[in-house]
Amino acid sequence: MARTQGSHSDITGPRIREAALRLFAQHGYAAVSMRQIAKEVGVQAGALYNYTPDKQSLLFNLMAGHMADLQAAWDAVPQAGSALERLRAFTGFHIRFHLERPDAVFIAYMELRNLTEENFTVIESLRRDYENGVEGILKQGVEQGVFTIPDTKIATLAVIAMLNGVNTWYRSEGRLSLDEVERVYWGMVQKAVST
Amino acid sequence: MARTQGSHSDITGPRIREAALRLFAQHGYAAVSMRQIAKEVGVQAGALYNYTPDKQSLLFNLMAGHMADLQAAWDAVPQAGSALERLRAFTGFHIRFHLERPDAVFIAYMELRNLTEENFTVIESLRRDYENGVEGILKQGVEQGVFTIPDTKIATLAVIAMLNGVNTWYRSEGRLSLDEVERVYWGMVQKAVST
DNA sequence: ACAATAACTGAACAGTTGTTCAGAAAAAAG
C-alpha cells in the first residue's frame, strides 16, 4: 500500500497537531510515542515526518503557536480606560482564553523542561512579553494611586498564578457558570491589588 | 563483581529516592530511565529492585511521602487565634515549606498523570485533605464576618495556586529575602479575602 | 490518455526501555 484514498495534506497536518496536543497534555511529551500519534490520526509513523522534521519541533510549534495566539488575542482587547478597568478586562480575558484551550495551556506550562535550550529561550521570552503587559497595568495603577503593590513583578506573577489555577478545577458542567467564575476571581484580584 | 565494598541498605535506599526525586523533577518521570537513576547512585539498574518493586511505586512513594510530610508539618503548626491569624500562619507555612522542597512540590503537581488510577486516587485524597484544612480557616473567617468570600472552595484553590506560584521564580540568591516574600504574599492574600 | 507530483506504507536501523535472575562477593552471625 501507499497513498490512501482521500489523503490530503491540509487535513492530515492539523489532525497530527490536534492528536499530539491532546496526547502530550494527557500523558506528557516523553510518554507519548510518534507511533501513538500516528495511530490516532490513522496513519503510519513515517507519514508524520512529512509534517514535522522531528518530535521536538512538534512540541515546540504547539507551544510557540499557543503563546502567539495568546499574545495576539490579548493585543486585540481594547486597552482604553483606567488601570482598574484594564485589570478587570485582563482577568476576564485570561480566564476565558485559558479555559477554552486547557490542553495547550497545560503543555505550555508543563513541558518546558522537554524543550531544547534554544527552544526554551524562545518560549520563555514570549511568556515574559505577556507578563510584562500585565505588569504595565499594575504599574499604571500604582502611579495613579489606585493600586497598592510593594512589588509589581511579584504581584503580576501572583495574579497570573491565581488565575491559572482555574484550569485545575473548572468543569463546564459544574456548579458555576463562566460569568460567576469570572466575578469571583475578579473580586479577589481587585481586592488583592487595590489600595 | 557482586556486592561492593561499603554497600549498605540504609544508605542506598535513601540515595535512590533522592536521585529519583531530582531526576524526575528535572526531566519528568517518563523521560528518566531506571538506568539513569542507578548511574546517579553508582549502582547497576537491577539493584534498584531491592528497594522498589517497580518504577511506578518509586514515583508513588515519593509523592505520597511528600503529601504526608506536608500534612504532618501543617498539623504541627498551632491553630490558636483568630481566622486572620490562622490564615497568616498558613501563608507563611505554605510558602516556606514549598520553597524548602521545590523538587518534591514540582513532582507532586506535575506527575499526577503518570500515576496509575488507584495511586492517583490516593494522592488526590491527600491533597483534598490539605485543602480542606485551609478552607476551614476561610469558613471560620466568613462566619466571624472578617472575610468576605462568595465561594470558600474557589477561594481556597485560588490562594493555594497563588502561593504555589512562588516556586516558579524564587531564588535564594535573588532580590528578596524569605521574610519579604512572605510579607508581600500575605499582603495580597489578606486583602483578597478580607471584608 | 499520460506524466508529474504529493501522500503515504512498510520495513528496517541502531539504540533504549523496565524488569528478571543466577551467581558472586561482602558483611554479619555463629
Place this chain on the structure above:
DNA sequence: CTTTTTTCTGAACAACTGTTCAGTTATTGT
C-alpha cells in the same frame, strides 16, 4: 574460621524508541 544472609553484578529478555527511505498509490496538471 565457617556458615548464612544481605547486597549487588552482568547478562539477558522482549518490547518499544525516533527516524530514514525506497517503493507504491492517489491525485493533479497537461
